[in-house]
Amino acid sequence: MKAGEGYVIFCEDIRAEAAGRSTIVGVFSEDIIFSSDFPNTMPKLGVQSNVYVDALALPNNMTLRVEASWQEEPVAELEIDLSDEIKEHMLDDYPSRYPRDPLSTFDSVPRILSIVTVFPLFEVPQQGMLRVVCNYDGSEYLLGRKLIRAAAASRSEEQSDESESILIE
Template sequence: MNRYGYSIFCDDIRNEAGGKLSFIGCYNGVIFISGQFPLVLPKLCVHIHILSPASQPFNSIAVRCYLPGEEKPFFEEPIETPERHDQTELVANLKTDTGAPLFIVAATSLIFAPLELRSSGLMRVRAAIDADQELRLGSLRIEHAA
């Protein structure tokens, strides 16, 4: 089993009662922008999930976001992970009889308000895991509305 992850791109993320999250205005792979570049979005949110097999605890995770046409990330932030032995102990204490594989999950919500866009193209989200693996977490195509 390999590590994998995904991103949800949306207009807003709200914390609800009972620890629930609501994603408002989710994008299905593309956002159509009216107006001329460069332009500023009042807010764009990205919720990220990274899953690792229980046998591969995380040492470190850094999330990186890239804007269209940019080689360097406009955002880079570590995600705090429990110590490796704490992750292993947590998984060992899980009681499951389903036979389904167990995963360690890291998640975070990113809120960019405002967000300046200089051109159309792909907004990419990546994670550097344990300093030696880059994991692709998704992208959002930014298009000029016709």
């Protein structure tokens, strides 16, 4: 993967633990499915965005945006300041923490920058898509997306009314 690309974990909650660890609770591996129709409210929505970076060539800042298809404005837009202090911290124990590769010249120092966002009482007015986008060094990268929908009443009803089915590209 190249710098700016990454992935997202959508879950019910993310809890900070000792020594910089996190506990991720209720990971949504597929769609986020409500048992009742819309509107709905999630007690919490956790979003852990993991962005691949090169610690030797970090831009001064990056933007992380959480978007919802049911509204024009982003749900959240985070400006992340990648100050010299953060850059130095990413290099502190490199390469001592990693075995020396005799073929490597250390022209790059790959790291994963994790950004945790927890939304309390996340309102979902209708079915739709959540997207997480990273603007890194002037380029935009889609880190992940998740469909939010209501559960189908039954499999036979789903098959008999295909005109209302949802296709995800």
